[in-house]
Amino acid sequence: MTGFPPIDPPPRVLLGPGPSAVPASVLRALGLPTVGHLDRYFLEIGDQVGALLREVFETKNELTLPISGTGSAGMEAVLANLLEPGDRALIGVHGVFGTRMAEVARRCGAEVVEVTGDWGRALAAEDFRKAAQGRGMKLVCAVHAETSTGVLQPLEPLREVADELGALFVVDAVTSLGGLSVAVDARRLDAVYSGTQKCLSCPPGLAPLTFSPAAAAALARRRTPVQSWYLDLTLVTRYWGSERLYHHTAPINMIYGLHEALRLVHEEGLEARFRRHRLHAAALWAGLEALGLALLVPAAERLPTLTTVRIPEGVDDLKARNLLLDEFGVEIGGGLGPLKGKAWRIGLMGASADRRNVNACLCALRAALAAQRYPAPDPIPAADAVYGAG
Ligand SMILES: *Cc1c(COP(=O)(O)O)cnc(C)c1O
Secondary structure, X not given: OOOOOOOOOOOOEEOOOOOOOOOHHHHHHHOOOOOOOXXXXXXXXXXXXXXXXXXXXXXXXXXXXXXXXXHHHHHHHHHHHHOOOOOEEEEEEOOHHHHHHHHHHHHOOOEEEEEEOOOOOOOOHHHHHHHHOOOOOOEEEEEOEEOOOOEEOOOHHHHHHHHHHOOEEEEEOOOOOOXXXXXXXXXXXXXXXXXXXOOOOOOOOEEEXXXXXXXXXXXXXXXXXXXXXXXXXXXXXXXXXXXXXXXXXXXXHHHHHHHHHHHHHHHHOHHHHHHHHHHHHHHHHHHHHHOOOOEOOOHHHEOOOEEEEEOOOOOOHHHHHHHHHHHHOEEOEEOOHHHOOOEEEEEOOHHHOOHHHHHHHHHHHHHHHHOOOOOOOOOHHHHHHHHHHO
């Protein structure tokens, strides 16, 4: 090949841990004419994005905006703004993203108390109480949807723990926002961040974030400036608020894309969207079990948006995933940490949560298993039975 031909990405069925399928109208929005970040037109779009974000977060929080950066920038923004050197943070660590939160909090100078648990199980409120040993905490932090394990963490019991410890409750909602109810106000979550490329079905690049009045007050009470100038919400909010003061150039076209992705969420309606995620997940689980595969997480703690399935003994992880990608164009994820080589991660997030994708994934997996001398029965009837019942 000579020179640099224009980019021409292969069509893919995105069923990994993110990014998820991006609807054509979102891709079109990304390509609309760029205007200035202080243009009247863009400021109006920004306000609408704020309103649409409040809708999907299910909150009235004034401090609700998209951070420039991916989900991890949202995590860093929340922790850098709420933690000062010497503050104590109690953090649930039972997967990659809890581990990352703890690392970011330590880098903010906090004293981190980790609440550890099995990868593949939810944490109990008692685990948090025991780890705290009665010490006061600035923050209690949990991952709502652990994308590395497929665990759904119940939040209500942890809110109670945070109340007992006098702490703000911080939640990672990267793989839940737009796929299952985050309900920021009803659950009294204080600081929540997410990402665009999971259940919101926008390309990666922005991190929706919301702060309760209590979290905003804690930010206002800081004794020290926020260590990160770029993520300092006392500065960022002066652009997103009524002042419209330049801080950094908003990523205009990404915000167009997010606007369209959130508009699609609004049009579908939250309840319908959550129901759709549950339906396709149930069909996928039935099909995987029909293939003779074991799901890692017990049904009561299982995420609809990300399913972890054990790789059968003797089946090579990478060979199987390569066959899926090369012969079916289907992307699924491999395991992380202790699950590397032992589990697959199948995402049904946002626009990817769809019956054709469930069927394609099940058929592709059956072929990949057969190619490694692991013949399995047709999984489609089991999935169909779920759809028939739904
Ligand atoms: C993907 C993910 C992140 C990190 O988001 P990036 O967009 O990769 O920076 C954080 N937390 C959870 C639960 C995630 O799934």
